[in-house]
Amino acid sequence: MSGFSRIFSSTVFTWLAVWSVVVASDRRDMPLRTLAADRFLIGAAINVPQAEGRDAVAMNLISRHFNTVTPENILKWEKVHPEPERYDFGPVDRLLEVTESQGILLIGHTLVWHQQTPRWVFKSASGEPMDRDALLERLRAHITAVVGRYKGRIGGWDVVNEAFEDDGTVRKTPWSQIIGEDFIAKAFEFAHQADPDAELYYNDYNLWKPAKRDAAARLVRQLLDRGVPVDGIGEQGHWLINDPPLDLIEAAIVPFGKLGVKVVITELDVDPLPRPRELMGADLSKRPELRQSLDPYREGLPDAVQQELAQRYGDIFRLFVKHADKIARVTFWAVTDANTWLNNFPFRGRTNHPMLWDREGKPKPAFDAVIKALSGK
Ligand code: 9MR
Numbered sequence: 001m002s003g004f005s006r007i008f009s010s011t012v013f014t015w016l017a018v019w020s021v022v023v024a025s026d027r028r029d030m031p032l033r034t035l036a037a038d039r040f041l042i043g044a045a046i047n048v049p050q051a052e053g054r055d056a057v058a059m060n061l062i063s064r065h066f067n068t069v070t071p072e073n074i075l076k077w078e079k080v081h082p083e084p085e086r087y088d089f090g091p092v093d094r095l096l097e098v099t100e101s102q103g104i105l106l107i108g109h110t111l112v113w114h115q116q117t118p119r120w121v122f123k124s125a126s127g128e129p130m131d132r133d134a135l136l137e138r139l140r141a142h143i144t145a146v147v148g149r150y151k152g153r154i155g156g157w158d159v160v161n162e163a164f165e166d167d168g169t170v171r172k173t174p175w176s177q178i179i180g181e182d183f184i185a186k187a188f189e190f191a192h193q194a195d196p197d198a199e200l201y202y203n204d205y206n207l208w209k210p211a212k213r214d215a216a217a218r219l220v221r222q223l224l225d226r227g228v229p230v231d232g233i234g235e236q237g238h239w240l241i242n243d244p245p246l247d248l249i250e251a252a253i254v255p256f257g258k259l260g261v262k263v264v265i266t267e268l269d270v271d272p273l274p275r276p277r278e279l280m281g282a283d284l285s286k287r288p289e290l291r292q293s294l295d296p297y298r299e300g301l302p303d304a305v306q307q308e309l310a311q312r313y314g315d316i317f318r319l320f321v322k323h324a325d326k327i328a329r330v331t332f333w334a335v336t337d338a339n340t341w342l343n344n345f346p347f348r349g350r351t352n353h354p355m356l357w358d359r360e361g362k363p364k365p366a367f368d369a370v371i372k373a374l375s376g377k
Pocket of ligand 1: 072073115116161236267341
C-alpha cells in the first residue's frame with residue numbers, strides 16, 4: 001500500500017470509527033420503542049410498586065422506552081379473583097389509568113394457568129371436586145368478568161399459559177384433568193366472546209424444545225382449523241446466557257409465521273448465573289458453599305460476563321430484526337436487575353443481572369447491544 005493510500009485508509013477508518021461512535025451515542029439517546037417502531041412493539045413486565053408509582057427509576061424507563069406493559073402478577077387468578085364472590089380490580093384499574101394517559105398498551109397475563117390459581121377454583125361450594133361442566137362454567141364466568149371489564153382497553157391476552165410439558169404432552173393439571181384437553185379451546189372462545197377485538201395468545205416457555213414447539217404449533221393449527229380465535233403464540237423467552245442455541249430459538253419462530261399467527265416474545269430475560277439442574281432440589285440454606293457457587297456475582301457482574309451478556313442480547317435482537325415480519329411484540333420480564341423474578345429463582349435472595357439496566361437503572365452494555373441491533377448493526 002502506498003503512503004498516500006495508507007494515510008487515506010487510516011483517515012477513513014478513523015472517521016468511520018468516530019462516526020459510528022457518534023451514531024451509536026445518538027442512538028443511545030433514542031427510546032427503544034422508537035428504534036423498534038417499524039418492526040415490533042417493545043414492552044416490559046410491570047410490578048405493583050411500579051404500577052403504583054413507587055419506583056420512579058423504573059417508571060421513568062417505562063415511560064421513555066416502552067409502548068406496552070404486562071402486569072407481572074395482578075391479573076393472575078389469585079390476585080384478581082381471590083374468593084368465589086370477590087374480584088379485586090383496583091390495582092389493574094389504577095395501572096390502566098397510568099398506561100392510558102401515556103399511550104402505553106396493556107397486555108393481560110394470564111387467564112388460565114395451573115399456578116397462582118386458588119384451590120377453591122377446583123372445588124364446589126361444599127368442598128367436593130368439580131365436574132367438567134361446573135368447572136367450565138366457572139372458567140367462563142371468570143373470563144367473562146375479567147376480559148369483559150377491560151373490553152377495548154386491554155389489547156391482548158395470554159389466554160392459556162404453560163399447558164404443555166417440555167415433551168409436548170398436555171400438562172396434567174386440574175384444568176386438563178377435570179375439563180379435558182379442550183379447556184384450551186374453550187378458554188379462547190370465552191375470551192373472544194368477552195372482547196371480540198382483543199388479540200388472544202397461547203403462551204409458554206421452552207418453545208425452543210422441538211417437541212414442545214411442535215405441540216404448540218399443532219395446537220394453533222387445530223384451533224385455527226376449528227375456527228377458534230387465536231391470534232398469536234407467546235414465546236416467553238426465559239433464556240440463559242449460553243443456551244438455548246440461536247438456531248433453536250429461530251426454529252421456534254419460523255413455523256408460527258408459516259401458520260399465519262403473530263409471534264410475541266412475552267417474557268424476555270437472559271440469565272447469566274449458573275443453573276445446574278441437578279442441584280435444583282438441594283437445601284441451599286444448609287449448603288453455604290453451594291449457595292456461593294450458584295450466586296457468584298453478588299458484588300456485580302464481571303466485565304467479561306457483562307460483555308458476554310451484551311453479545312447474547314445483540315444476537316437475540318438481530319434475530320428478532322431478521323424475523324420482524326413475524327414478530328409483533330417483544331416484552332422484557334422486568335425493567336431493571338433490581339426487580340427481576342430471577343433474583344428469587346431457583347432460590348430466594350440471589351443477585352441476578354439479566355436485564356438491560358442495572359440495579360440503579362443505569363444502562364448496561366447489553367442495552368447498547370440492543371440499540372445497535374435495532375439500528376441494523
Ligand atoms: O414474575 C412472576 C413472579 O413475580 C411470580 O412470583 C411468579 C409466580 O409463579 O410468576 C412470575 O412470572 C411467571 C409468569 O407469570 C409465567 N411465566 C414464568 C414467569 C416466571 O416465573
